[in-house]
Amino acid sequence: MNHPAAPLLPPPGPSTTIDRVEMYLEAVGRWSAETGAKLLDLDAVLSTLPTSSQQDHTLAFVVWQAADKRISEAVGTQSAFPEKRLEPLRGPLLASDQSLLAANLDEALQIVSALIDSTQGAINTHEGTLAANAEIVANLAAAAPFVKSLSMSVALHSQLVERARTLDATSDPSALGQLSTQAASLRADLEAADRERSKLLADLPQDAAKVAALRLLEAEAKAVAEKSIQKVANQPKLGIVSVDALGPAPDPPALIDIPWPAQRALLHERATKLVRAEASLQHVITTHSAMLAERNELRQVVDAFRAKAMAGRIGELPQVSAAYDTARLLLWSAPTDLVAARKAVSTYQTTVSSHMSSNATVSRARPASEVPQ
Numbered sequence: 001m002n003h004p005a006a007p008l009l010p011p012p013g014p015s016t017t018i019d020r021v022e023m024y025l026e027a028v029g030r031w032s033a034e035t036g037a038k039l040l041d042l043d044a045v046l047s048t049l050p051t052s053s054q055q056d057h058t059l060a061f062v063v064w065q066a067a068d069k070r071i072s073e074a075v076g077t078q079s080a081f082p083e084k085r086l087e088p089l090r091g092p093l094l095a096s097d098q099s100l101l102a103a104n105l106d107e108a109l110q111i112v113s114a115l116i117d118s119t120q121g122a123i124n125t126h127e128g129t130l131a132a133n134a135e136i137v138a139n140l141a142a143a144a145p146f147v148k149s150l151s152m153s154v155a156l157h158s159q160l161v162e163r164a165r166t167l168d169a170t171s172d173p174s175a176l177g178q179l180s181t182q183a184a185s186l187r188a189d190l191e192a193a194d195r196e197r198s199k200l201l202a203d204l205p206q207d208a209a210k211v212a213a214l215r216l217l218e219a220e221a222k223a224v225a226e227k228s229i230q231k232v233a234n235q236p237k238l239g240i241v242s243v244d245a246l247g248p249a250p251d252p253p254a255l256i257d258i259p260w261p262a263q264r265a266l267l268h269e270r271a272t273k274l275v276r277a278e279a280s281l282q283h284v285i286t287t288h289s290a291m292l293a294e295r296n297e298l299r300q301v302v303d304a305f306r307a308k309a310m311a312g313r314i315g316e317l318p319q320v321s322a323a324y325d326t327a328r329l330l331l332w333s334a335p336t337d338l339v340a341a342r343k344a345v346s347t348y349q350t351t352v353s354s355h356m357s358s359n360a361t362v363s364r365a366r367p368a369s370e371v372p373q
Helices: 018-043 051-076 082-090 105-150 154-166 173-231 260-311 318-331 338-365
Strands: 100-102
Touching (some): 018 082, 051 100, 051 105, 105 154, 154 173, 318 338
16 A cells, blocks of 8 residues: 655745645644654564665655654744745755755655655565465475375475475565465365375275176176067177176275375276276166067057057958058067068058048948948
């Protein structure tokens, strides 16, 4: 935050009245007191700042002392003439060695304000650097146990720790920012890896139960495939996974001395095998079950249309009967050619519907007395 702007000297001329001078001297006196307190506050933290910032603060203090002395002179001047009271403030301000500090009070106050803002900026930067350093150290410290337990990122962690050790408050902000990002990223990656490891290791005891469930799926897949092959022709070539071929699960004690990347590969490979085996067995079951279900559904359609045809007294018509015999022969023999059966059932449905429609048309055209009772 910038230091508050100092009040400006009233311009010489008739508009500058005694009342205006009094108001100005009160305002500039208040500014001087607040500035002196601010300089003392800054002085308490100067020892940790770079030399250039300490020099800025020293110069600000020297100029402020000279300005405060002039302000006191103006306040103590007793005169009925406004300009007379402001005379000490319009002249140059000199250091103890008579070197020029400022052309007048306005310039002196501007110099002090600018130097205070510069020093405060340096303090803010320094405090930000300290906070960044502390965050880097905290992230690297938090990452250390995971580096050890996971046996990963060992070299990177050591490198970042060494870089953090050599950095201080005067380090390049960009280098500090880069190190901060790397330390935070390393910690996040290691924590994520530890969570993943914990989950995979926690799932490992469930391996036996998963294998048992897969064995049941394997038996179901073999049974439904065998039935489907007997009942339906032109089967797709679907292999049935052997659960025995999956092999045993990784042994937890044997994983202890293996770095996490290698552990992860083993655990993921096992988890992937189980997931893929389940998906494959489910696919076999679903595919063969769908073919058997379609065969049954087509048979039900044939039965339904046979009943409809008989009820409409068209079931024994040559064309209808022939379509029925074709569909029945395909569906009530094994293995059934589903492609041919679909076509035969569709033909039978069309034939029955066509003759039923024709009969309905004839019935509507005949006189009521001729309609069979």
